[in-house]
Amino acid sequence: MTRALYTAATGMQAQQLKIDVIANNLANVNTDGFKKSRATFQDLVYQTLTTAQPDAGTGTVNGIQVGLGSRPQSTARDFREGSLRNTGNQLDLAITGEGFMQVRLPSGEVAYTRNGALSLDAEGRLRTQQGYLLEPEVVVPPEVGDLSISPEGVVSVRTEADNEIIELGQLELVTTVNKSAFEGIGENLYRLEGDSRDLLIGTPGTEGFGRLQQGFLEGSNVQVVEEMIAMISGQRAYEANSRVIRTSDEMMQETNRLR
């Protein structure tokens, strides 16, 4: 019966993790570019109480195996696209389709994001709201007119003086064969775990890469109803496991009352 106690505890821990993940999803229901996660579980090892042995009456019989509970397997991220929202801001970019924008962290490391709420730094360079510079760098000269970013990632401005269009640079997107290698590091950023050879860098709008949508932002892909249902089922499973602990405890009390 003590085995049942620990088994139920693993079940409760698993459900606790599930609720933790749901809580984070719900907390980010309004975070632009956020991708929800989902906790998955697996069964633990099995203990064999009696091994299978041939029985003259019933043919071969299976042994008795007792499993020792469950444990978290992974928190898989769901990279489905969130809905686009019109902001009208010329420095807001949404990616429709595959791809991430590359930013350079102060540490020199490269990170990836789907949140295209951009701004300019003092030197006119395009950067994210957190201040990380876009890679490759695009510099917007001061005192120019409307900035336009084409679906193919070409950044251009129309000069106010002679109404001429000047191309300032080309934005790039990054995808990878194995998106599960993207590890969230907060601030809507992902880091690539493992081999960077798997990365594909390309121009927006070409095959395999999404297009850019100026004046839009990609909303969070969290569906509140879905999360609420998962939360209810998680809570019920938690209760069921705690009920096992109580049953186990009561049976042990029963044993102690024997005289």
Added chain:
Amino acid sequence: MASGIYVATSGAVARQNQLEIVANNLANVDTDGFREQQVSFQEVLVDEVDAPNRRMVALGRTYGSQRQGSLKTTNNPRDLAIEGTGHFVVGTESGQQLTRALTLQLSPRGDLQDAFGRRVFGETGPIILDDLESVRVDRRGQLVRDGEVLDRIRTVDVANPSGLQPTGLGLQQPTQESGGPFLVEAQVVAGALESSNVNALESMVQLVQLQREYQTLSRAISSYREAEEGLIEAARS
């Protein structure tokens, strides 16, 4: 001593073991591809000097329920489930094992693997691909790229699936009772995973029932003892 006390004790011990199995089922109510473990009781005849053919009870065997778990869509085209009978095959250190839920990934060397880095088998052997993103898995489990079939994910079944032995981490192993695996065409669903087939309600009922039975048997054990004490008292007076 009356032999009944041993019989009652054997029943109580069997209920303790049953509790452990129900606990494991409830702990895995959210484990994809998990098969609920069911248990049967059996009568055991024990021959002892003072009591030939004493009937005791013990757990007979555990077997996996073959009820289909509900398919839940994950929107990840590399999550695979099977509708109806059949199993996927993955390679482990202890040989090929079967699983009902598969998430494909590609190793840096191009080997097709499940989420734990175990090899996924095709028609003839391990599958090697240069790119997974452009590959679609169809209803028959075929890996299709631009209309061209590259390979088919191996699906097998056994004569008696409830005889499969769970080994943890979502895997099951063929045994003498299940029979050896043979190739079948299974209905593969991409973008979905099979939920655990544990019925929480049924498990809760089992839990209540086995606890009550345990109480009854405990009472029985106590009663035998009290009766014996009464007998001793009577003999003294």
